Amino acid sequence: MKILKSLTAPKEADHPDSNEDYFFWEAQGKACAMSDGASDSFDSRSWARILCQSFTQIYNQVSAPQLDDKCVALVLSVARPFFDKQLKAVTTSWSKQLAASRGSFASLLGVIEEPRQVSILAVGDTIALWMDHRQQLRSFILRKSPEFSKNPILLGSETKTDSLLFGSEHSRWGFVTIPKAEMQPRKLFLMTDALGHYVLSQYEKNRPLPLNLLSTMSQIDFQSWVLSQRQSGELHKDDTTFALLSFD
């Protein structure tokens, strides 16, 4: 797996440290992950980071990964203790203690490359897109732009949301395995929801897609492009993150 591009633009340009999106990979690795932290969280920035790191580090080690419910439970079992430890260090005031008790939430899009296929785990509205062998744009897990209007199911830093995640909301997240032969080219675009909604909307309206353009941009160009699209009303104002992966 090669990471050809990794770009991000914060929602608040004046506060870049407030960016709650995260993308993580390791050199020579076969796994990577992108996450979008929920604003209504105490520390979704850290939670998004820890989720990405947990997924990537677990699946860089596993030789024959099988993505299923146990995968999500495993990622959470690794991520939560790390997060809790970090939380204890920062919840020093009464307000932080109360805020932290709400929990933190984030999406997770995890990608694993295997010799003949690419497997994707998607929880939330961070999506993966690719061109299939018929040159049709495919996306996972959300497939149409109106789907972004619904509040996504997210991974919580506390167990109290697990009953929803593994119960009534289970149908809203999942896994897909894409044979490499069905990806032409063998590239995968990852993006958080604001950009995902934009790209799918463009596709539905038969408008040119910005994917190739984004693939050539520098970080500064990307931030300028995001700002101009927000100002024109085309792109929802939110942390915006894009990554381009290629596979052998």
Next chain:
Amino acid sequence: MPYKAEISRSNPTAFMFVIDQSGSMADPVGTTELSRAEFVCDALNRVVVNLITRSSKSEGVRDYFQIGAIGYGGSSVGPALSGPLGEQTFNPISAFERHPLRIEQRDGMPFPIWFTPQAGGGTPMRKAMRTAAQALAEWCDDYPESFPPTLLHVTDGEPSDGDPEPIVEQLKSLGTDDGEVLILNLYTGQSKSGPIKFPSSEEEVTDGFGKILFRMSSVLPAAIASAARERGYYVNDNARGFFFNVEPVEIVEFFEIGTRASSQAMMLR
């Protein structure tokens, strides 16, 4: 479309609480030992905790909100807060985090206190609304691009200093580029009418003072209507932000709905 501005640290929104502190607010409620004033203060303290909690991040409290609070009772109108928070009309939410009067423990969790019960004398509601209007006019001038401020008014009786309605009509014309000031009223008194919540026509309110408060209340924007429906209320498209003749325990709910809507403008998920 109005009421769509995003709430951020550079474009915060504001809540102005206008609180009846007249003598009747000291009356106990039902068979409880608590007065209406105590119920109101408990609700105010809860809503501020909620706003702080929603604004708190690991690095500190983000000033998405400013809060003002005016109390009226006797012949006077003044800040409903004391200490450093009483020195100006509006304070950022981070100032509330720094300056509670005290912190109690409830159910093992910290419960800070800012508002304490006050009750005495008459009901200078008209003067209070004029004071609120002046403060809100200045706030709107300072933050022209913000989500409009919301005034939340709680009273248990009719004014003793004249008709507040003309003042409130002027107040309703205040606003930011994103829309007019929102005015929500709650009456917790002893009218013979049954409770009424989010009425959409004046005919639903039979009480004379209730009709005045109805006219003083804003039509709910979509976000607040949505927040109310999520809590199980029946709210049609022209519903006003008005609770009439409700129990004081519903003040918490009223405040939660009135402050929740703008949270959606923060793109909270």
